[in-house]
Amino acid sequence: MKRTLAEGVVAGDVRAASRLMRDVDDGLPSAIPELQALHRRTGRALVIGLTGSPGAGKSSLCDRLIGLYRRQGKTVGVVAVDPTSPFSGGAILGDRIRMQEHATDPEVFIRSLATRGHLGGLSRAAAACVTVMDAMGKDVVIVETVGVGQDEIDVAGLAHCVVVVVVPGMGDDIQAIKAGILEIADVFAVNKADREGADRTVRELRAMLELRHATAGPTAAELLHHGLAAAGHGAASTAPAAPVWEPPIVKTVATQEQGIDELARAIGSQLAWLDETGQRPLREAARAKAEFLAILRERLLASALDRLERERGQLDEVARRIAAREADPWSLAEELVAR
């Protein structure tokens, strides 16, 4: 009997893994039972989220982390959601060539995801890639995203440890972090730290973290554990106050291989803290929630659109009628939801 893709993945077959991820991308129904079968084989990999603005040097850091983990004898998977990442083919030629050293390493599995054309299914696709890489036995899975936008924040929710990468001397970026990214950071990497202003950036980050703490707002851990439920869906969680993780701030110069060991140690210490404080199960539940919501959202939409096209004609025609004010989008959506 021919073995399933899931069996191939568990056996470490790279081609089966690639095929399954492509099937997921293409939205083939046959991918679902494979992923279902893989779910119980997952939970072993350490998932690291790497996020930050374009140009912060996430890909170079990722490259260095791959090298470090490989020297420790660990196998590595990379899911690149960042459109500017050389892993996704978005970067300049020089970067792409530099990455080739890992591209030929059979123990490094790299998969890039397009950021367009997913109808919001980007985090679902990312979740599936993490599942496949975990199931095929990768010790570490790095998910690289651009740190702006809800979709990307959702993707970060798949990680055990979220590393937010910033660069010195960009006051505006600090503002961006403040607004959306601070809450999800477990570790800060101030990359390109040989630039002027690195120490100031470190101080600003530290001040922001302290301010946050002092004003008794929700901690990063609390937001991550309870944020989705509290913010978007009914009653806020009333769990007792969780112990607080203070995100370390590490200076790195990825291109010079500086600070990479420290960064890896900071990641390791956060994971050790999760275990020591008994926070690990909460974090795993938060990851599961992020994954489940991503899957649910995208499957619901695809299913509703199928029904719409069967009953109401092509989406383009429906859109034309909405634009002509012959129908309104709220009623059409309610009608589909009511079924």
Next chain:
Amino acid sequence: MKRTLAEGVVAGDVRAASRLMRDVDDGLPSAIPELQALHRRTGRALVIGLTGSPGAGKSSLCDRLIGLYRRQGKTVGVVAVDPTSPFSGGAILGDRIRMQEHATDPEVFIRSLATRGHLGGLSRAAAACVTVMDAMGKDVVIVETVGVGQDEIDVAGLAHCVVVVVVPGMGDDIQAIKAGILEIADVFAVNKADREGADRTVRELRAMLELRHATAGPTAAELLHHGLAAAGHGAASTAPAAPVWEPPIVKTVATQEQGIDELARAIGSQLAWLDETGQRPLREAARAKAEFLAILRERLLASALDRLERERGQLDEVARRIAAREADPWSLAEELVAR
């Protein structure tokens, strides 16, 4: 009889508009019939998308455009989705104060949206705000987003004209544009054009646009009109090749009020082109599609989660069971979708 919120909005009542947008944000079911009633009263406003990286100066440009349109006697609405925007409260105090001149202008209506806690409903909320502002009679509605991430690209789909703001001397940013934003740009603003490298940035953008044209890839207009359907959902559209709009590139220095007239003229010429070439209905349909998908996605998720919690217990408990491998997220999602 007390008038409905929708009636208040149509009468130009600012408090009714604010209230309705807050109800939308809070996910109150009572908001839906109000929005349904408003839909037929919309379609008059010109919707301008303003997007780009944090620090590109989108808010300053927005501020200048407000001033320009106000001098032309037009009323203006602003929907700020950018977490770094002073409109959203994310920026430094100086910026915020500078904006106050418009905050006290009764003909300028500003509404900011949080980028967290929307469970992917960000573009739905933005769509609702545009609807309300359009219905209350604003001549121009500016939607300000950060130009990275699928959610933000979806929001840009609500606009008649998308202005992508870039700054000189950021090679990485050009790459980011190339990867995700180029397709949706109707007009480029090279802001902070008094900085070194502005002309080079203009040349790079022009080269990218020409390259794109030469390789006969889909044009911006084609992608916008057919992109969602083609990329995410079944068969690609086979519409005949649409006439091609060449995005103009305008140099601006928002803080010095330079280039603002040219920018507004570029926006105006793109809109005139839509009318002259008969592309306007296609664009309106694309806008309606973006809006409909945003609404549908979020309503489906909310409805499915309600059902889940009724039948399977709280989402947190479901997540815990997934994390413990007692259930898998794909099966749970399929089960909910199958209803």
